[in-house]
Amino acid sequence: MPELPEVETMVRFLRPRVQGAELEEVVAYDVALRASLRETRTPAKADLLLRRGKHVLLHTEDGQWTVIHPRMSGRLAWGQVDPDDRVRALWRFSTGEMRLVDLRRLATVGVFEGGEPALGLGPEPLEGLAWLPAVLARSRMPIKVWLMDQRKVAGIGNIYASEICFRAGIDPRRPACELRNVEVERMVEVIPTVLQEAIARQGTTLSDGRYREPGGQRGRFALQLAVYGREGAPCPVCGALVSRCVQAGRSTFWCSRCQR
Numbered sequence: 001m002p003e004l005p006e007v008e009t010m011v012r013f014l015r016p017r018v019q020g021a022e023l024e025e026v027v028a029y030d031v032a033l034r035a036s037l038r039e040t041r042t043p044a045k046a047d048l049l050l051r052r053g054k055h056v057l058l059h060t061e062d063g064q065w066t067v068i069h070p071r072m073s074g075r076l077a078w079g080q081v082d083p084d085d086r087v088r089a090l091w092r093f094s095t096g097e098m099r100l101v102d103l104r105r106l107a108t109v110g111v112f113e114g115g116e117p118a119l120g121l122g123p124e125p126l127e128g129l130a131w132l133p134a135v136l137a138r139s140r141m142p143i144k145v146w147l148m149d150q151r152k153v154a155g156i157g158n159i160y161a162s163e164i165c166f167r168a169g170i171d172p173r174r175p176a177c178e179l180r181n182v183e184v185e186r187m188v189e190v191i192p193t194v195l196q197e198a199i200a201r202q203g204t205t206l207s208d209g210r211y212r213e214p215g216g217q218r219g220r221f222a223l224q225l226a227v228y229g230r231e232g233a234p235c236p237v238c239g240a241l242v243s244r245c246v247q248a249g250r251s252t253f254w255c256s257r258c259q260r
């Protein structure tokens with residue numbers, strides 16, 4: 001579930017605490033993470049914390065990269081966590097402690113040497129979308145499924161793909177190549193707008209309460225969701241009832257009156 005806005009929120013919170021700090025110790029509480037985390041050399045000075053797609057990348061001065069992928073239920077917490085939070089790993093810095101909390105144990109961690117690891121991701125959607133029209137014109141994938149394909153564009157998952165299609169007024173089932181020029185232009189505008197609005201509200205915490213920013217606060221974008229998770233509720237723009245269908249095994253939510 002953590003998508004670009006949630007992972008970006010984690011990184012923005014952690015960066016000033018981690019960059020320049022000494023990484024003193026790494027502890028794997030989960031056997032599944034022990035092999036990869038054993039490769040981490042400590043002590044080492046952390047000099048870079050960044051986001052690529054839905055991944056968090058930590059770099060140390062001695063040339064190691066740690067790539068953390070929260071997947072469905074993982075999040076990074078700074079400082080103390082709730083007693084019932086399942087902590088799978090701990091990174092102890094000179095400035096404080098970072099924990100990987102992950103109820104469903106689906107998050108992955110990898111440790112790499114040398115240059116920035118290639119993660120097979122498409123371009124970052126907040127770094128300009130001038131390339132989008134030409135690429136959409138070549139794809140027959142439904143536009144919502146296309147948005148969620150990490151090889152095409154990095155960081156967008158089920159929540160924001162539905163919200164972006166709603167904001168653009170586009171039926172999520174339409175093939176990407178059949179969007180008209182004016183609709184593609186709307187996509188270019190709406191994709192970064194929706195993601196930036198979600199970052200400004202520290203991401204989306206759904207009713208399961210699972211995602212929190214590293215300080216433990218809930219993301220406030222859930223109140224802004226127009227269609228995601230709202231099947232049968234009125235569309236905030238026109239009042240028609242929000243529809244749901246399944247695309248590529250995932251729920252899609254949309255308004256059949258606003259989205260054509």
Ligand SMILES: [Zn+2]
Nearest residue numbers: 235238255258
């Ligand atoms: Zn509507």
